[in-house]
Amino acid sequence: MIRRFCTICFVIGAALLVLSVLGIWSLKTHERGLRAERLGQFVAVAEQIRLDVKNRLDEFLQVEQRRPYTDYQNVYVPETAGGDGALVRSPLADSMTHGLAYGHFQIDAQGTITTPYALLSEAPSKMEPELAAYLTLLRSGVLESLRGRYALSSHRIDSPVTRQPTEWDKFEEADAAYRRQIPPVEVQRQAAAEAPRQGGSRLPSQAGRYPIESLQEAQQTQTVRQTRDIVSRNVAISAADSPLRQRQSAGDTAVSSGTARVQPDTPPAMRGMARPEESAQKPFQIEPDTAAEAGSKADIEQAEQMVQIRIEPFVPLIVPDDNDSDSIFPDVVFLVRHVQIEDTHLLQGFCLDEDELVRQVHQSAGRLLREGMGFELARTPRADAAHTAILDFGFGQLALNLLEMEPGWIAARVARLNTWLVGILAVVWLAVLLAMIGLWRNLREQVSLARKKDDFISAVSHELRTPLTSIRMYTEMLEKDWVKEESRKREYYGTMRQESERLSRLIENVLDFSRLQRGKKQFDFTMGDVNGCIRDVVEMMRPCAERNGFAIETELREMAPFAFDRDAVMQIVINLIDNALKYAKDAADKRIVVRSRLEKRSVIIEVEDHGPGIPKSQQKRIFEAFYRCGDEATRQANGTGLGLALVKRFAQAHRGLVEVLNVKPNGVIFRIHLAR
Template identity: 25%
Template sequence: ALLIQKEESREVDEYGYFSVPGDLVGEQSVSSLADGSYDPYIYGYLQNNPDGSFQTPLIADMGRVPDNLKEKVDGIREVNNLFNEKKLTIHSSFAQSSKDKSVEQNRIETGQDAAPPSRSKGSLSERYLKSAPSKTEAAGYLGKKQQRVEEITREQAFNIASEKEVSSIDRQRGDSMRSAPSALQAPTETERMQDKRRRDYDVDKLDLLESADMTGSMPQADIEALEQEAVIDQKKPLQVEVAPFQSIIIDDEKVYIFRRISMDGQLYRQGFIILVEPLMRHLAAHYFTDQPLSDFSALAMAVEGLEDEDGGFKFGASVETIRFSASRQFLEPFDFLSVSLTADKIPVSGARGSLNLAIFFLSLLILSGLFVIYRSVNSIVAMSEKRSEFVSSITHELKTPLTNIRMYIEMLEQGVASSPEKEQDYLAVLTRESGRLSILINNVLELAKLEKKTRQFNMQKNSISSVFSEIASTMEQNLKQEGFSLDIEAISGEDFVFDREVLIQILMNLIENSMKFGRDSEVKRITLWTEIRNGFVDITVSDTGPGIPRKELSKVFDDFYRVDNSLSKATGGTGLGLALVKKFVTAMGGRVLAANNEERGCAITISLPLT
């Protein structure tokens, strides 16, 4: 693709010895292709003229070929002759009448190089160029690319014309004003001026001027006026139609890749001669042999339409049994080349281990993500169920004391109590149920404050022994009624900072839990003790109740959580007690742990920082 792009960018007159560099009107220089420095797979450059003759940028005078270029020029001439035999069979995107084709065929067969007699008049550029071709003439396609129209100068048009065409005009005028210099000798200034004058003047008016110069029959003022009329505007561009590159096989070794230049119905073919084998070796060396693919596969390249006993040129590994194969044909204009890749096995890639590892970790990541999503959804569902159960439980817990309170009030109003002792019993029930109701409402409010982080704590240095004494005094009556004993075994350590009211509430909550779940125990004993360990004060509440199932130990402090067994259902509750304990302890910078005792019951340990 890069090679074709490079060739398509060439000026149309670079295929001759002389060219006009860029837009420098009136300036001539040697073509960039004249030095013969080509890629190894390019044999040479060639322009095939409408009359079958040819030009090459290597020499300026086809009649004087230097000895060192004779072999190369003879090879190009042979390619041109073979091309002349085949070119009429090639599809052209330009309109060409049958008459034009017959004229071209006649020139090839007879060797005549002169232009058709019907176009003997007019300047050289007028005979081969049109200033503005119609859209119909410019339209058409060749291969997959659209032809284009380019603007060129008259100097470039002069360079495109064949040497024989220019010499023919010189002979008609009876002079030798354009004698092409040899490849070893640059044109003189006089020769340059003669060429420029011939390009810039209309032929008929130039003959009239030269006749006037020889005879002196025209006044000088008329000569100057005629010169002004005879000068052709060099800045006015001319247009040519340029077709995309295409190829034709010359023989087993060479292929001619060329483009058509259409000038006033005449076709010039400009292009370069490819050496097939060097091209294939170049492609293999640059795009195959230095690749890991060449270690286990074979690459075969061949020219389409040519029989080759060996199957073309082969590169890479030797493949005995073909298990994998792929083939394709190159795009135009290299569609004469086909390539196939074969292998008997495809080795494991060195990167496959890394790829498998990446796939493994990616799969692991996906599975982990799915597991996290599952856990999250499951947690949300469980929390939703717990909240639903909490609403049901708290409704029941509120309804029970309210029902009892209402019932005993109505009994007192109706005088059901037959004695003052009975009235005192009824009042005691009312006091107990209202206290129960108060504790329940207080727990709900405390939980709401802790979740919103609006609960205020009064952190001061206090004595733990005074806390234990107050709890023993407050809970004495309840413990006695339920048949429990409260033992305070050891109080160790000095005063430390904590919220006294909150700690009393925590311990009373734990003691009431022990009483609630241990009503049916044979031994009804609750024990309190403290211990200093690792900078913390451990406060433990131990009982002799049924304990907590081992799998439930880590969950009892979760919001709204209640152990799912018959005892929990029988005792009731909202699942807020231990959740509040954990939140209170955490807010004071501590931690809480539940564990079963060795014999029976469980122990709740609260650890608060000593400093």
């Protein structure tokens, strides 16, 4: 049984340990899930911001791409103009800032810079300081960047088979290759997640690259057709020495050329620009299918009066910024496009307003952020950022640091759950431990009870065998007339009667205990004299006591009758006297004193002997069923271990109790309280 109990404890303990480990693991998994979910929210917000910024940039680029090339001049001849040649002021002339565009400009093949903010005849000293500084930046930045790289020449209308590649072609090829190499956002995120394991990530673990492909997406080259007369006038306004200006008739309106020019030493990239008289290029021809469809000389002449204007998409031009600036982008970004009007090549563009771009990103982030999120725009990622979105515009990067306003909220929530888990596990472990302790005690009690029952069976067998043997022996002696003396016969008859009474008491004790255990013992409380009941018991037990050398004395005080169960009280006194006869047989003083008295609202019955007494450690256990003092193997006293247990049960049935008091120098008093 002990082995089974140990096995059960091991199985339950192992199961609880596994459940505890699973609980802790699930809590950690929940924490990782919360952090992953929160990171997913930051990634989703970063993607929304990217899409919003991209949409804004796309709309801006579409507006600028559709902008007529004439808007880059201060004045121009509109298409609706008739023969009067009236000039219209550029819609850009009122302000240098238009959305994300700052400072529109145009550069012709000779390196002449034209802006819509000032007339060509206006002297630089009379210009606004902002415009003058901007023109200086264009001369020192844009033109220097174009030298040897952006060759604006007439080869652009050549056939791809016949013309030779230039530096600009190489630049476009490299730019197209760069566009093709930019992976989508999902691939970037996966690469950012795998890079730390490969040891090659250049981004922090909490950062992700979010390309904004507005400039990398394929844009259509625009082809515009205008009448040659209007085109000639507009080109004449922008550049007095352009080829179309030389073709213009003497009666055409001329605009003074107060153009802001670069230094006399024209950059090498501009020196090689072909002029009409120097170029071996064939003049611009109408496509064969257009000429074929014309079908008549009149149609051909009408087509020759139209000029095809080719406007290419914008490309970024990065100009290093040598000045210390607080701008997020380290360099100045220009967006330029190539405009081809037959043999005339123009470079139009503007400076990207980085402050406006940052403001729009700031506005998108502030509008799309979720609860508990903050952000910061910077050049580099922050180490404490929950997620850093690297907004890659193609011409530069912007670090959008998404911040957790309450960084400890996940830890706090997990801590609360951890507290609950620890509390629940502690309660479960404590409950199981208490259950195991209770089971262990119950098991020990069952083992002890089983041992006591075995001892009880042995004691009952002995208690039954002894009187039966005596009765049988005396019966045979009397039956065979071996005893002749009448006095001896009376003695034998008395012994047989006493042994029979002893058997009756033993059987009655067993039956009463069985009834009490099953709850079927019925008590009959009737009014009576308890002293009379005690005297009857003493007179019944006196012969047995005298035969064992004991003398029974009584000290009974008069008291009024009260309700009690006569049989139960008799059993109490009989068992107490019988217990004294058993355990005080070796005492020097063999007196047994039976007392009764009235005390307050209870009747006291005492039985005193002068035996060895009862140790305090056993004074409570002697009232347990089947318990007997001493070692069962060396015990000399007879008994079944039920007598004192019945005394306690009968006293409790009378709403009373039992006390045990040791007497000096030797002896013990059993005091019974019976409620009146």
